[in-house]
Amino acid sequence: MIIASQLAVLPVITPLVLAPITLLLPKGRASWAWATLVSWLTFAACIFVLKTVAETGLISYYLGDWAPPLGIEYRIDLANALVLFLVSGIAAVVFPFAYRSVELEVDERQTPYFYGALLICLTGLLGVTITGDAFNVFVFLEISSLSTYALIAMGARRDRRALTAAFNYLVMGTIGATFYVIGIGLLYQATGTLNMADLHDRLVGQDNRMVQAGFAFILVGVGLKLAMFPLHLWLPNAYAYAPSAVTAFLAATATKVAVYVLIRFFYSIFGFDFAFMGAAFTYVLLPLGLAGMFVASLVAVFQEDVKRMLAYSSVAQIGYMLLGLSFASAAGLTATLIHIFNHALMKGALFMAVACVVFRCGSHSIHAFAGLSKRMPYTTWAFILSGLSLIGVPLTVGFISKWYLLEAAFGAGHWYAGFLIVASSLIALVYIGRIAEVMLLREPASDGKYVIAAKDAPLSMLIPMWALVAANIYFGVRTELTAGLAERAAAALMTFAGGGS
Amino acid sequence: MEHWLEFIAARYNYWIVIVLMMTGLYVVFARGNLVKKIVGLNLFQTSVFIFYITIGKIAGGTAPIYIGGELDHGDTAGHGDVGDSHGAEGAGLHDVLDDAAGAATQPISDGSAVDSLHAKVDNSIGDLAANDLKTMLKDLDPGEGGEVVASLHDDVGKVANDMLAKTQQPDAPAFDLTDDVAPETIDHAADIANTLGDAGHGLGEVIYTNPLPHVLILTAIVVGVATTAVGLALAVRIREAYGTIEEDELEVLDNVAEFGEAAAVAGGHA
Numbered sequence: 197m198i199i200a201s202q203l204a205v206l207p208v209i210t211p212l213v214l215a216p217i218t219l220l221l222p223k224g225r226a227s228w229a230w231a232t233l234v235s236w237l238t239f240a241a242c243i244f245v246l247k248t249v250a251e252t253g254l255i256s257y258y259l260g261d262w263a264p265p266l267g268i269e270y271r272i273d274l275a276n277a278l279v280l281f282l283v284s285g286i287a288a289v290v291f292p293f294a295y296r297s298v299e300l301e302v303d304e305r306q307t308p309y310f311y312g313a314l315l316i317c318l319t320g321l322l323g324v325t326i327t328g329d330a331f332n333v334f335v336f337l338e339i340s341s342l343s344t345y346a347l348i349a350m351g352a353r354r355d356r357r358a359l360t361a362a363f364n365y366l367v368m369g370t371i372g373a374t375f376y377v378i379g380i381g382l383l384y385q386a387t388g389t390l391n392m393a394d395l396h397d398r399l400v401g402q403d404n405r406m407v408q409a410g411f412a413f414i415l416v417g418v419g420l421k422l423a424m425f426p427l428h429l430w431l432p433n434a435y436a437y438a439p440s441a442v443t444a445f446l447a448a449t450a451t452k453v454a455v456y457v458l459i460r461f462f463y464s465i466f467g468f469d470f471a472f473m474g475a476a477f478t479y480v481l482l483p484l485g486l487a488g489m490f491v492a493s494l495v496a497v498f499q500e501d502v503k504r505m506l507a508y509s510s511v512a513q514i515g516y517m518l519l520g521l522s523f524a525s526a527a528g529l530t531a532t533l534i535h536i537f538n539h540a541l542m543k544g545a546l547f548m549a550v551a552c553v554v555f556r557c558g559s560h561s562i563h564a565f566a567g568l569s570k571r572m573p574y575t576t577w578a579f580i581l582s583g584l585s586l587i588g589v590p591l592t593v594g595f596i597s598k599w600y601l602l603e604a605a606f607g608a609g610h611w612y613a614g615f616l617i618v619a620s621s622l623i624a625l626v627y628i629g630r631i632a633e634v635m636l637l638r639e640p641a642s643d644g645k646y647v648i649a650a651k652d653a654p655l656s657m658l659i660p661m662w663a664l665v666a667a668n669i670y671f672g673v674r675t676e677l678t679a680g681l682a683e684r685a686a687a688a689l690m691t692f693a694g695g696g697s
Numbered sequence: 698m699e700h701w702l703e704f705i706a707a708r709y710n711y712w713i714v715i716v717l718m719m720t721g722l723y724v725v726f727a728r729g730n731l732v733k734k735i736v737g738l739n740l741f742q743t744s745v746f747i748f749y750i751t752i753g754k755i756a757g758g759t760a761p762i763y764i765g766g767e768l769d770h771g772d773t774a775g776h777g778d779v780g781d782s783h784g785a786e787g788a789g790l791h792d793v794l795d796d797a798a799g800a801a802t803q804p805i806s807d808g809s810a811v812d813s814l815h816a817k818v819d820n821s822i823g824d825l826a827a828n829d830l831k832t833m834l835k836d837l838d839p840g841e842g843g844e845v846v847a848s849l850h851d852d853v854g855k856v857a858n859d860m861l862a863k864t865q866q867p868d869a870p871a872f873d874l875t876d877d878v879a880p881e882t883i884d885h886a887a888d889i890a891n892t893l894g895d896a897g898h899g900l901g902e903v904i905y906t907n908p909l910p911h912v913l914i915l916t917a918i919v920v921g922v923a924t925t926a927v928g929l930a931l932a933v934r935i936r937e938a939y940g941t942i943e944e945d946e947l948e949v950l951d952n953v954a955e956f957g958e959a960a961a962v963a964g965g966h967a
Contacts, residue, residue, distance in 0.1 A: 338923070345931070349931055352938060359935045360951065366931065367725060370924050371722075381749055384752060
């Protein structure tokens with residue numbers, strides 16, 4: 197069947213080709229409905245891809261039937277099938293959620309552009325994940341980034357600081373992408389190829405300064421994109437001032453995809469033969485991951501703005517992912533992959549809850565959350581449940597992440613890292629607890645500065661949000677899909693990279 | 698000292714890249730004006746373009762445009778030094794012949810491979826005057842497999858004559874290799890093609906610069922233009938919203954929005 201043979205390209209081609217049609221549709225409901233449909237189609241394609249890969253193994257698709265290494269290859273193994281599933285799944289939930297939220301926060305005339313840009317952003321993220329060509333990663337990275345700048349700037353209707361946030365992100369993001377291109381150029385100079393599998397073959401035994409410089413440029417470039425701790429400065433403002441639905445989507449997907457790129461480069465391209473990588477793990481990822489976990493968490497505690505607090509928390513969570521990577525073991529890699537998946541679920545749900553509060557109260561300041569449990573109980577409990585998941589309470593996905601991470605830490609002999617993971621989780625307890633306390637126990641502020649919510653958020657927002665909260669619980673209890681697939685993916689990556697498990 | 702200067706001078710292109718890159722980054726970080734920041738970003742990206750062009754450049758190489766098919770019929774009548782005057786043609790020919798050899802050495806089950814071989818030979822060798830082919834073959838070293846080469850000479854002569862005939866009579870119907878050549882001589886055709894391919898190696902090949910970095914950088918230029926456009930559009934919107942595009946003034950305005958007038962004044966003086 198023709199669809200089956202072209203399966204691998206569907207996740208990218210569907211949103212890419214169908215997104216421009218959004219611009220031709222009438223404003224408001226029509227363009228939203230179309231975009232939602234496209235996101236669901238994409239999700240369906242990604243489910244099929246994941247199913248096929250889980251059953252039959254690696255899919256290699258030649259774009260335009262040009263064989264690699266000259267042509268571009270889409271190469272899907274379990275690791276990126278999982279990320280594809282995650283990104284498109286989050287999109288399929290965020291699009292229906294976005295309608296009411298966008299109605300309030302974005303100018304109605306801009307809605308076709310908004311949904312079109314969101315679809316293009318989705319295309320870029322899926323493309324980065326799916327491709328097996330190093331330069332193609334850059335192109336898709338910039339497709340998603342450029343649409344992200346525009347999407348963040350659309351928050352200017354509520355707060356003009358969205359514009360400066362988008363501008364700063366544009367500058368930082370472009371520097372990051374350009375660093376990545378320099379790195380690719382150096383690797384190309386060393387190998388004469390851009391195909392990832394081919395790069396791996398030809399880099400074997402090369403440990404000269406050119407390859408090392410290429411590695412360093414790629415690490416810093418991707419580090420900027422994924423908001424690695426000292427390079428995270430663009431993230432808090434961008435997340436705080438973007439339209440709420442955009443924040444929910446980006447927080448759950450964009451940085452995760454960048455972490456995936458890092459994994460791909462470490463394990464599928466450089467491999468453990470590359471001695472420099474060990475040094476990068478020990479002297480860069482481990483300390484920066486740990487520092488990010490603490491510094492960003494501590495900063496989060498003192499934020500008045502809940503969105504910005506959650507954004508700092510995202511930086512801290514990326515610290516966990518880098519920490520898992522830095523153990524250089526199958527267990528650590530499994531933990532990182534699981535946390536990529538799980539953190540997307542919890543942060544998506546948390547930002548959606550904030551979007552509901554913004555919808556009813558018109559603000560994401562902590563004061564707007566006062567006494568919400570009586571007026572918006574569903575939103576409140578969604579926030580608290582996914583907050584518990586962020587802390588890592590048993591029966592939630594957060595617990596699974598932390599469990600695997602702790603196991604990896606002790607397994608790698610970094611017992612102190614284990615304690616630090618627990619300690620930074622306690623900081624998460626503080627900042628989530630602070631919001632929970634305000635929501636549950638405080639009386640609503642009576643100074644009239646904040647609108648007091650009359651009723652809970654509309655169903656079109658509650659249902660997608662609770663779907664994610666349910667996923668938080670479901671995958672916290674039944675771990676076959678996430679942990680099982682992540683373990684298999686990690687084992688395959690480790691074998692390829694030539695490391696012991 | 699001397700060799701240091703040489704070291705620096707020999708890599709002048711990399712120095713240009715580094716100087717441009719650092720200038721661009723400095724402008725991005727040091728300038729408060731948003732438009733100047735975008736210009737700095739542009740400089741930074743341009744340095745990467747030059748870096749990529751440097752990667753692709755081969756000393757003495759020509760632009761990566763295929764020259765093999767562009768022969769003028771009149772002047773290439775096979776006089777003079779084949780290696781020099783027909784170097785370009787030889788290299789192009791060599792590519793085609795390699796393809797032809799590949800096609801011909803495949804087991805031939807139907808006429809298609811022969812046809813494609815025919816088409817290729819027809820398209821490309823046909824343009825080259827047949828005398829050149831003979832000259833090339835004469836230049837071949839008969840030391841290895843001399844016997845085969847000797848036997849090939851006849852075949853080549855035949856093919857070359859056919860082609861010569863075709864070149865002289867452009868209106869005549871194209872000759873069909875499958876008619877002239879019996880199945881057992883298809884192997885010969887492959888050998889001829891291989892031999893000619895080797896002859897092509899012997900000629901002065903055209904050195905092309907690597908085309909791939911050019912393609913990559915075209916893509917990167919498109920991305921760069923898009924980024925600049927979005928960046929400048931944002932600068933316009935910022936100017937509309939704030940009335941300024943100076944970063945420090947924007948910061949003061951944002952502080953006013955967040956902490957009130959007093960904090961902004963304190964921050965401004967600090």
